[in-house]
Amino acid sequence: MSDGKFDPSIVAFCCNWCSYAGADLAGVSRMQYPTNARIIRVMCSGRVEPYFVLRALELGADGVLVAGCHIGDCHYISGNVEAEKRMAATKEVLDKLGIGQKRMKLEWISASEGQKFATTMKEFTEQIRSLGPNPLPKAAKARKGNPANIKQKMDRIIEDTGAFDCVECGKCTTVCPVAKYNPNFAPRTVVLKASEGIVENVASNRDVWTCVTCEMCNSMCPYKVDYSGFIRGMRNEAVEFDNVPVCSQGGLMQSIMRIQAHGSLKQNRLDWVTKDLKIADKGEVFFFTGCVPYYDSIFKERNLGLSDIPRAAVKIMNRAGITPVVSNDEVCCGHDLNWTGDEASLQKLMKKNVDLIKASGAKKVVFSCPECMRTFNLDYQDLMGDFEFEMVHISELVDDLVKEGKLKLKKGSKKVTFQDSCRLGRHLGIYDPPREALKAAGAQVLEMDNTRDKALCCGVSAWATCDEISRKLQVDRLREAKKTGADCLVTGCYKCLIHLSCTLENKTQVPKEQIDMPIKDLSVVIADALE
Amino acid sequence: MEKSVMVIGGGIAGIQASLDLADKGMIVHLVEKTPSIGGRMAQLDKTFPTNDCSICILAPKMADCFSHPNTNVITYAEVVGVEGKAGGFKVKVLKKARYVDEAKCTGCGECLEKCPAKVPSEFEMGLAKRKAIYMPMMQAVPRVMTIDKEHCLTLTKGKCGNCKKACKREAIDYEMKDQILEFEVGSIIVATGYDVWDPSSSTEYGYGKYPNVFTAMEYERMINAAGPTHGHIERRSDKERPVKMAFIQCVGSRNPQVGHPYCCAVCCMHCTKEAMLAREHHDDMASTIFYKDLRACAKGFWEYVERAKRDYGVRYINSDATVQENPDTHNPIVVYDVGGRQQSEEFDMVVLATTLVPRKETADLAKILGLKLDEFGFLESADRILGPGTTNVPGIYIAGYAAGPADIPESVAQGSSAAAKAVEMLAQAGA
Numbered sequence: 001m002s003d004g005k006f007d008p009s010i011v012a013f014c015c016n017w018c019s020y021a022g023a024d025l026a027g028v029s030r031m032q033y034p035t036n037a038r039i040i041r042v043m044c045s046g047r048v049e050p051y052f053v054l055r056a057l058e059l060g061a062d063g064v065l066v067a068g069c070h071i072g073d074c075h076y077i078s079g080n081v082e083a084e085k086r087m088a089a090t091k092e093v094l095d096k097l098g099i100g101q102k103r104m105k106l107e108w109i110s111a112s113e114g115q116k117f118a119t120t121m122k123e124f125t126e127q128i129r130s131l132g133p134n135p136l137p138k139a140a141k142a143r144k145g146n147p148a149n150i151k152q153k154m155d156r157i158i159e160d161t162g163a164f165d166c167v168e169c170g171k172c173t174t175v176c177p178v179a180k181y182n183p184n185f186a187p188r189t190v191v192l193k194a195s196e197g198i199v200e201n202v203a204s205n206r207d208v209w210t211c212v213t214c215e216m217c218n219s220m221c222p223y224k225v226d227y228s229g230f231i232r233g234m235r236n237e238a239v240e241f242d243n244v245p246v247c248s249q250g251g252l253m254q255s256i257m258r259i260q261a262h263g264s265l266k267q268n269r270l271d272w273v274t275k276d277l278k279i280a281d282k283g284e285v286f287f288f289t290g291c292v293p294y295y296d297s298i299f300k301e302r303n304l305g306l307s308d309i310p311r312a313a314v315k316i317m318n319r320a321g322i323t324p325v326v327s328n329d330e331v332c333c334g335h336d337l338n339w340t341g342d343e344a345s346l347q348k349l350m351k352k353n354v355d356l357i358k359a360s361g362a363k364k365v366v367f368s369c370p371e372c373m374r375t376f377n378l379d380y381q382d383l384m385g386d387f388e389f390e391m392v393h394i395s396e397l398v399d400d401l402v403k404e405g406k407l408k409l410k411k412g413s414k415k416v417t418f419q420d421s422c423r424l425g426r427h428l429g430i431y432d433p434p435r436e437a438l439k440a441a442g443a444q445v446l447e448m449d450n451t452r453d454k455a456l457c458c459g460v461s462a463w464a465t466c467d468e469i470s471r472k473l474q475v476d477r478l479r480e481a482k483k484t485g486a487d488c489l490v491t492g493c494y495k496c497l498i499h500l501s502c503t504l505e506n507k508t509q510v511p512k513e514q515i516d517m518p519i520k521d522l523s524v525v526i527a528d529a530l531e
Numbered sequence: 532m533e534k535s536v537m538v539i540g541g542g543i544a545g546i547q548a549s550l551d552l553a554d555k556g557m558i559v560h561l562v563e564k565t566p567s568i569g570g571r572m573a574q575l576d577k578t579f580p581t582n583d584c585s586i587c588i589l590a591p592k593m594a595d596c597f598s599h600p601n602t603n604v605i606t607y608a609e610v611v612g613v614e615g616k617a618g619g620f621k622v623k624v625l626k627k628a629r630y631v632d633e634a635k636c637t638g639c640g641e642c643l644e645k646c647p648a649k650v651p652s653e654f655e656m657g658l659a660k661r662k663a664i665y666m667p668m669m670q671a672v673p674r675v676m677t678i679d680k681e682h683c684l685t686l687t688k689g690k691c692g693n694c695k696k697a698c699k700r701e702a703i704d705y706e707m708k709d710q711i712l713e714f715e716v717g718s719i720i721v722a723t724g725y726d727v728w729d730p731s732s733s734t735e736y737g738y739g740k741y742p743n744v745f746t747a748m749e750y751e752r753m754i755n756a757a758g759p760t761h762g763h764i765e766r767r768s769d770k771e772r773p774v775k776m777a778f779i780q781c782v783g784s785r786n787p788q789v790g791h792p793y794c795c796a797v798c799c800m801h802c803t804k805e806a807m808l809a810r811e812h813h814d815d816m817a818s819t820i821f822y823k824d825l826r827a828c829a830k831g832f833w834e835y836v837e838r839a840k841r842d843y844g845v846r847y848i849n850s851d852a853t854v855q856e857n858p859d860t861h862n863p864i865v866v867y868d869v870g871g872r873q874q875s876e877e878f879d880m881v882v883l884a885t886t887l888v889p890r891k892e893t894a895d896l897a898k899i900l901g902l903k904l905d906e907f908g909f910l911e912s913a914d915r916i917l918g919p920g921t922t923n924v925p926g927i928y929i930a931g932y933a934a935g936p937a938d939i940p941e942s943v944a945q946g947s948s949a950a951a952k953a954v955e956m957l958a959q960a961g962a
Contacts, residue, residue: 169781169823169851170868175735179873189871220735222786222851454734 008062008128010037012121013052015045017075018110019067025114033118034125037065044068045106046079050090050298051250053104058255059139063103063128065120070108080108085301092297093256098265102131136263143344145202145240154199157233161226163191172217172227177457177476178210181469185210187217187227194234203241208234212465212473213339214457215426232339239341245464249298253336253463256294260331261345261352269293270328272307277314279326286362286389287313287324288353288376290369291332292494304501305524306494312527313368313394319530320407325360333372338379339462350380357389364390366397368523370424370493377428393424394523395434395492402440409529412442416525417486419448419477419500420455421493434492434522441529446484448477456480458496466499474503478515492522534558536953537622537716539610539896542570543589543939544722544931546596547946548953553601555954560714561596562624563606564892565653567671569593570724571932574654574748576755577808578939579800580835586670586757593672605712607677609892613719613900617926618960622714628707630678630686631664635702638666638674642694642703648682652759656727656749659759664694664703669757676702717960718926718953721910722946723896725887725932728783728791735853736782736883742767743863744854747778747801747884754808764812766880768861773879776809776818777865778802779852784886785823791886793907796936798884799826803839805882810843818845819878821852821867829938854881893933900927909935920949928952 014020020041026033042048045068053064066087074080084106091101105124109117158164172187173179179186190207202208208231217227238244247254259265272293273279279287289310296306310326317324331353334346353376357365367373376391392400401407416438424430431452435445450456456477459470478500481489491497501519508515536552538545541563549559561568572578573593575585597604605626612623648663655661663682666674676694684691685705695703727748731739738744743766745753756762764772780802784795799822806818825847827833839845850867855875857864863881867874889908897904903911903923910929913921920928930945931937937945 167785167823170871171851171853173868173871173873174851174853174866176873183872186868186871186873188868192871220788220853222781222788224788 006129006133008036008125009060010063010065010125010128011056011061012037012039012065012067013042013045013048014039015068015080016041016043018069018073018108019045019117021111022067022109022113022117025111026117029114031114031118033121036125037121044074044076044079045083046074046076048083048086049250049252050086050093051252051255053090054093054252054255054259057099057103057134057136058259060134062131062134063105063124065124066104066106067109067117067120070110073110089297089300092300093294096267096269096271096293096297097256097259098267099135099259100131102127103134135265136259140262143240145237150199150202150237151197153237154194154202154234157230158195161230161233162223163195163225163230165223166191166195166225167223168192169222171220171222175216175220177214177216177473178212178469181472182210187211190234191225191227191230194230202234202237203243205238205243208238208243209245209464212457212459212470213461214422216454216457219426219453235339235341236343245340247340248460248463248466252298253291254340254342256291257332257334257337257349258342258345261334261337261348267328269330270326272296272310273314273326274311277311278318278323279314280323281325281327282361283323283325284361284363285317285322285324286357286360286365287317287326288330288333288365288367288369288372289326290367290372290494292369295494295498299498302501302505304498309368309494309521309523312521312523313366315527316394316398316407316523316530317366320401324366325362327356327360329356333375335371335375336462336464338375340464346375346379347383350383354380354384354387362389364392366392366394368394368494370421370428371495374423374427393428393430393433393492395437396430398437398440398526399433402437408531409441409526410531412529414443414488415446415486416443416488416490417446417448417481417484419458419481419489419491419496420452421491421496422457422461424492425455426453437522437526438490441526443525446486448480448484450480458499460495460499470499471503471508474500475508475510475515478503478517479510482515482517486517488525489517489519490522490525491519494521497521534957535560535714535716536718536720536957537562537610537620537714538720538722540570540722540724540931540933541568541604541606542722542724542931542942543572543592544724544942544946545570545720546592547943548720548722548930548950549596549602550592550599551947551950552953553599555950557601557954557957559602560716561602561604562608562610563604564609565667566607566629566677567667567673568596568604568606569668569670569672572939573668573670574751576751576758577804579804580831582804582807590670593670597672604673606673608712610896610899611711617956618717620716620719620926622716622719624712624714626710626712628680628709629675630680630683630703630705630707631676632702632704633673633675635700636675637700638671638676640666641699642676642697645693645697647691647693648684650679650682655752655759656746658749658752678703717957718928719900720928720930720949720953721896721900721902721933722929722931722949723890723893723933726890728885728888730782730883730885733783733789736779737854737856737863738883741854741856741861741863743773743861743879744881744883747798747805747882750805750882754805754812762812764809764880766861771879772813774815774817775878776806776816777852777863777878777881778806778818778820778884779854779865779881780820780822780884781851782883782885786886791888791907793936794826795886797887797938800832800835800938802882802884803827803836803845806845807839807843810845820845820847821850821865822847823849823851887932887936889933900924902927902929905935907935909933920945920952926956
């Protein structure tokens with residue numbers, strides 16, 4: 001870039017067997033091609049996760065090339081088939097984020113195609129050159145903790161969360177779903193170490209990432225110690241010492257969220273809005289959809305019908321005479337970043353969202369995602385003071401509309417059971433509205449053994465705790481659901497739906513017939529019952 | 532200036548206060564809400580730390596209190612209004628119609644056999660049925676029957692009349708009406724006692740959901756020879772005798788989350804006693820007590836705990852606990868924490884030492900009397916350090932559990948203390 005002309009930086013992931021050999025051939029054959037690409041050799045194009053692409057862009061690459069063997073030639077039989085699916089999803093995500101799929105390319109280059117490699121490099125470099133520099137701001141330097149301050153910071157967290165009140169009675173351990181399967185974990189031990197002044201473990205303590213933050217401990221603690229708040233605070237410190245979570249999808253979700261926080265791109269997140277839905281730019285009611293458009297792209301293969309959920313919510317509102325504001329400029333609420341030690345990004349997202357809602361003139365914000373609602377209700381208001389707009393979960397809205405006679409639902413004879421998500425239940429205390437809404441939709445609500453404030457967690461939180469214990473928790477939960485004899489498990493949370501379905505789609509140690517049942521979102525069930 | 536005192540509440544604290552006052556020559560009006568005096572102590576099987584039979588040491592006091600020439604025991608009655616000030620209170624008492632003439636009834640019990648209506652017995656914590664005409668317990672004082680108008684077929688539906696036919700003394704009077712009695716007294720002592728907290732709202736203990744989870748008061752009735760099972764410990768699910776017993780302490784107490792931050796002051800000793808009694812009943816009984824902290828602080832209490840460990844094989848585990856159930860056997864599974872590790876163990880029966888809370892009616896009564904309540908809902912003393920028993924209203928004194936957590940000896944001492952204070956106040960005022 002010495003002459004002031006834009007010279008793109010490109011990251012090229014090349015498979016060991018075909019494309020890397022293709023690059024070699026181009027080299028030994030003395031073929032000329034631009035030097036903008038840094039090649040990273042991978043064993044298979046199937047190894048390239050969507051996260052690699054996003055992370056490369058986040059770290060300043062202007063374009064990303066993924067190259068592998070031709071379909072049918074994969075040395076691992078079908079790695080490239082997987083790569084094709086993954087990169088298709090990645091392209092969708094890039095489009096939705098506003099980065100644009102043209103910044104990445106997937107190409108099949110065999111070991112004998114030196115010429116093709118050189119041509120691809122030339123063409124892609126020109127393509128990126130014409131697109132201009134990566135629109136994302138330069139990635140901020142990772143925060144580095146100062147060991148001298150850590151004691152002081154931990155003391156602050158102890159005070160904020162009432163951790164000194166712990167009398168070591170152990171009740172938290174008895175109800176902790178993780179402690180049931182992990183003998184080395186107990187909420188109180190995490191707190192105890194810190195309150196005894198042992199803080200060096202912030203850099204090494206993995207327990208801080210073992211917690212699923214379901215708040216079972218908080219709701220049971222006689223002395224109301226905020227264990228999950230403590231964990232969240234400690235995570236924010238831990239990441240500064242490179243004690244970081246092992247995230248699902250390699251960290252893709254967090255990357256998407258960070259890009260929304262730090263970039264100022266025009267998203268394309270409204271592809272789920274169909275013509276029959278009435279939405280507005282300004283109005284009394286704002287419908288906050290959450291990250292579902294992204295999840296829909298990422299989990300497209302799994303046919304979870306995630307886009308049906310916001311559609312159902314808008315359909316319900318339309319039927320009750322409400323035309324909600326749905327905005328393309330909505331950004332992630334920051335929940336998952338906040339719970340993985342990145343409060344700074346939460347604050348950026350918070351400002352964007354709150355400004356957006358204020359500009360829309362909305363007096364009420366409707367959420368179909370309990371995590372977003374928790375973040376607005378507890379975290380945003382904690383940082384910004386109380387909002388003037390009201391915040392309700394879609395189940396509360398439905399319950400109100402039915403009671404006011406504004407929404408008519410068909411009677412049915414379905415038996416369902418309801419999964420209280422941690423955020424909707426223990427974090428926000430909303431238990432009855434979803435049940436009332438389901439009853440209004442003609443469903444008979446059967447309760448699981450552990451229900452309401454004792455409900456078992458779906459096993460994963462903030463895409464950071466997925467491990468073998470998660471699977472056990474999911475199996476436990478599905479077993480309970482199956483035992484009720486219900487036809488369908490209804491959740492009010494996207495994440496519960498995604499995580500519990502994952503168990504059904506994969507191998508488990510229990511026979512499938514003990515856990516297999518349809519899982520549906522509450523909004524979809526209600527929308528199906530619209531008259 | 533009236534040389535008389537009203538005592539509200541006929542439990543051990545109220546009985547002690549009444550006896551002391553009567554012995555000092557005061558006229559005592561003892562108002563008791565239920566059909567009999569005796570209170571909670573009458574429900575207990577044994578007392579700690581001496582394992583005395585509770586009713587055996589209480590019953591003589593009940594009888595003395597009733598027959599003392601200076602006492603007027605008004606049972607099945609409530610205070611509904613107070614006027615005046617120290618030295619001259621005018622108290623309105625609602626004497627509820629018991630539909631039985633107290634002067635004629637001998638408590639023979641012939642009516643009981645004929646009464647067709649069965650109701651869960653309050654005295655037996657619902658573990659047994661009583662009739663609509665009843666005496667709460669065998670040692671009831673006064674020894675007269677009471678008809679519960681909610682459940683009596685004659686009073687609700689106008690048909691039956693069996694008890695009237697059975698009563699040879701013609702003591703039954705279905706026409707009896709509630710009446711308002713008025714008393715002029717110089718001083719008032721409030722000793723309204725406690726209620727047993729219902730743990731079913733704390734679902735982590737499974738009470739009400741798992742059949743073999745009991746409250747300590749239920750267990751207390753069960754091991755009592757005069758109780759609903761004649762002293763046999765029985766599981767609800769199969770009537771079998773348990774062998775492995777778990778006692779969980781601090782259920783609902785020391786728990787700001789459910790609104791009771793205070794220590795109930797009795798459950799450490801209470802559980803120890805109950806575990807010992809289990810072993811006294813059967814040699815093979817193995818009891819485990821789950822505790823937050825062992826607060827066995829009074830004279831002989833720690834030795835009592837040591838004796839439980841040494842001679843009765845009681846196992847103590849320092850952990851709060853929650854309960855699950857083995858659905859096949861209905862055996863409760865206690866989940867607890869040892870050094871930050873979750874453990875679980877199956878038992879045959881779980882007994883919850885539930886906290887004790889101020890009676891619901893205490894707040895209403897405090898309003899009538901103008902008394903302050905403390906942050907826990909107990910009656911507040913004028914000075915917690917130097918003036919326990921005195922209140923914000925001169926001439927009104929408090930005693931027993933209504934004033935805050937206390938065990939039996941403490942309640943007795945407080946009853947005596949309140950009596951002495953009342954006499955002192957009246958003497959100074961020239962009564």
